[in-house]
Amino acid sequence: xxxxxxxxxxxxxxxxxxxxxxxxxxxxxxxANVETQAADPASLFxxxxxxIQLRNREPALRRGKLAHVGSSTxxxxxxxxxxxxxxxxxxxxxxxxxxxxxxxxxxSPWPGGYGLELIFVADSSGAGPAESPADLVQxxxxxxxxxxxxxxxxSLDDRGTYVFRVIPD
Numbered sequence: 001x002x003x004x005x006x007x008x009x010x011x012x013x014x015x016x017x018x019x020x021x022x023x024x025x026x027x028x029x030x031x032a033n034v035e036t037q038a039a040d041p042a043s044l045f046x047x048x049x050x051x052i053q054l055r056n057r058e059p060a061l062r063r064g065k066l067a068h069v070g071s072s073t074x075x076x077x078x079x080x081x082x083x084x085x086x087x088x089x090x091x092x093x094x095x096x097x098x099x100x101x102x103x104x105x106x107x108s109p110w111p112g113g114y115g116l117e118l119i120f121v122a123d124s125s126g127a128g129p130a131e132s133p134a135d136l137v138q139x140x141x142x143x144x145x146x147x148x149x150x151x152x153x154x155s156l157d158d159r160g161t162y163v164f165r166v167i168p169d
Contacts, residue, residue, distance in 0.1 A: 011035040041126035047161075050127035054120050054163065060086040070104035072149070076156070078103055080166070087166035089116060091152065099155035108145030113169035115139075116152065123157035 011033050030036070037045035055061045064081035069089070071078060075098060078091045087110070091103070108114075115138050121130040135154065139147040152162065 009033045042124055047122050047127045050120075050122060051161070058086065058088060058163075059083055060088045061090075064088070065109075067105075067108065072102040072104070073098070073100065076101050076103070080108065082109060082166070087114075087168075088119075089164040089166060091156070091162040091164070093156040093158065093160045095159060097155060097158045101156065102149035102151055104148050104150070105146040106144060108141075110141075110166065110168050111143065111145040113141045113145070115167045115169070116164040117167055118152075118162065119165045120161070120163035122161040124160075127161075 009032070034045065037043040040046065060081040060083045064083045064086070067080040067082070069078040069080065069091075075094045075096060076091065077094060078089065081088050081090065116132075116136070118130050118132040118136055121127070137150075137152055139150045139152075141147055152164070156162070
């Protein structure tokens with residue numbers, strides 16, 4: 001509602017000044033402010049901050065070619081971004097915890113095979129660099145470099161974002 005129609009304030013008292021504001025503060029000022037959002041690792045503010053830092057660290061996200069990856073559900077969006085030196089797979093769950101998904105790719109730029117290493121996660125606990133967990137399932141790559149019904153994890157967090165580095169064989 002109203003909280004999203006106005007700018008985000010700096011603190012729970014509005015910030016900048018103790019003077020009379022020229023416009024009413026947005027509702028939910030106690031949570032919809034930079035100070036509160038910055039202190040919460042799982043906030044939208046911090047998710048965007050981490051995603052911007054990830055984009056700045058990874059050249060493929062800034063200027064790489066794009067290869068879309070199909071999904072068995074419209075709630076999952078996935079794609080490869082790649083340059084001659086780096087390749088990443090991005091997987092975004094657009095809503096609701098998911099355990100009923102599969103990813104599909106007819107062919108890839110890596111027909112010789114490849115593995116995936118988890119390098120970034122943004123989920124309900126926060127956002128940031130990640131190490132590949134033991135339960136990460138590697139894709140079964142066909143002769144064209146594609147896969148069918150691939151599920152890197154048994155389930156995906158509600159609105160989770162996962163970024164994997166492609167490790168060519």
